[in-house]
Amino acid sequence: MLSYRHGFHAGNYADVLKHAMLLQVLKLMHKKDKPMAYIDTHAGAGGYALTDEFAKKTGEYLDGVAKLWGKEDLPESLQLYIDDVKHFNQGEEDLAFYPGSPAFVDMNMRPKDRMVLHELHSTDFVSLDEQFANDRQVKVINSDGLKGLIAAVPPLERRGVILIDPSYEIKTDYQDVAHAIIKAHKRFATGVFMLWYPVVDRAQTESMLKILATSGIKNQLRVEQAIKPDSNEFGMTAAGLWIINPPWQLDVAAKEMLDYLERRLGQSGGKTVVKQEVPE
Numbered sequence: 207m208l209s210y211r212h213g214f215h216a217g218n219y220a221d222v223l224k225h226a227m228l229l230q231v232l233k234l235m236h237k238k239d240k241p242m243a244y245i246d247t248h249a250g251a252g253g254y255a256l257t258d259e260f261a262k263k264t265g266e267y268l269d270g271v272a273k274l275w276g277k278e279d280l281p282e283s284l285q286l287y288i289d290d291v292k293h294f295n296q297g298e299e300d301l302a303f304y305p306g307s308p309a310f311v312d313m314n315m316r317p318k319d320r321m322v323l324h325e326l327h328s329t330d331f332v333s334l335d336e337q338f339a340n341d342r343q344v345k346v347i348n349s350d351g352l353k354g355l356i357a358a359v360p361p362l363e364r365r366g367v368i369l370i371d372p373s374y375e376i377k378t379d380y381q382d383v384a385h386a387i388i389k390a391h392k393r394f395a396t397g398v399f400m401l402w403y404p405v406v407d408r409a410q411t412e413s414m415l416k417i418l419a420t421s422g423i424k425n426q427l428r429v430e431q432a433i434k435p436d437s438n439e440f441g442m443t444a445a446g447l448w449i450i451n452p453p454w455q456l457d458v459a460a461k462e463m464l465d466y467l468e469r470r471l472g473q474s475g476g477k478t479v480v481k482q483e484v485p486e
Contacts, residue, residue: 216254217267217304219471220445222274223431224371224402225310226287226463227447227456231367231398232314233286234453241318243361245368247351249323250306251333253294257302267304269433273470275301283463290314307369308334308344315343322358324351352386359394366394371402380410384417391423391450398451405444408436415448419483426484427452429460431467433476446479457482 215221235242256267274280274288290313294305305313308323315321321344325331331348338344347354355368370387372379387399401418405411419426430446437443449456457480464478472478 214264215266216306217256217271219266219270219431219433219467220402220404220442221267221304222270222287222471223429223445223464223467224447225305225307226284227429227449227460228307228310228367228369228400229286229290229314230283230456230459230463231400231449231453232311234456234459235365235367235398236314236316238365240365241316241320241363242365242367243320243322243358243363244311244315245322245324245355245358245361245366246307246311246371247324247355247369248371248373249308249325249330249334249346249351250371251325251330252306252337253309253333254304254306255302256304267301269471271304272301277470281462281466283459284466307371308338312338312344317343319343320361320363321345322354322361323347324349324354326350352382355386355390356393359390359397361394364396367398367400368394369400369402374404374406377410380414381417384414384421387418387450388421388423391421396451398449398453401448401450403446403448404442405430405432405436405446406440406442415483418448418450423450424484425452425486426450426482427457427460428479428481428483429457429464430479431464431472431476432478433471434473435476444476448483 295303323346335346427449432444460480468478
């Protein structure tokens with residue numbers, strides 16, 4: 207059993223980028239009045255208390271969502287994100303809870319939409335399953351998300367967003383993730399695939415992304431924030447999303463968002479990237 211628990215990292219700068227971009231994708235997808243499916247390969251616990259032992263041990267949210275909490279100069283893309291975090295906190299003035307990806311999607315689901323959530327960790331699965339108990343729009347599965355992804359596509363709706371957010375605890379995860387996405391894309395070529403990735407070892411991350419970039423799949427966008435320069439020292443220096451079939455004008459929203467985040471969350475030497483790596 208993998209030991210990774212997202213609660214240690216909930217609300218950090220990588221979560222800010224991931225969830226704010228996820229909301230922008232949903233917003234653009236909802237412009238069409240057609241049903242869609244959301245598929246999450248590593249859904250986590252669904253929500254996190256920022257006062258519990260996991261979050262308090264690292265305090266990563268203090269350099270992430272907490273720096274945006276209460277700000278009045280947010281661009282529209284980040285205001286949508288903070289509004290949902292506030293809703294998850296049930297209107298409390300203080301930041302005490304942080305929603306996971308499924309909770310963000312749930313707050314923006316239409317009656318015609320559907321979620322398929324995979325979570326392998328037994329404890330997180332129980333929490334997730336309890337959160338969506340008796341919700342007919344949501345299916346929670348205790349399984350390996352990469353294997354479940356292949357079975358979940360193409361969705362009946364023929365429109366969908368797939369978030370792939372693995373732990374990367376095992377070095378082979380990088381290769382396995384890339385090949386799983388390529389295989390899933392062959393079954394669902396019109397799906398929006400959002401791969402979250404960390405940069406701990408730049409060469410390792412780029413080798414994974416190169417597999418996707420040279421796969422023959424068209425229309426691939428990189429959205430990345432580095433809070434400090436790449437380093438050989440331990441720890442994540444950057445995080446990003448590699449998006450296949452990004453909705454039209456997602457890059458515009460990403461540039462606006464990252465321009466703000468670079469000023470608020472970055473450190474000396476940090477930078478942001480919004481780049482169409484593979485053309486349409």
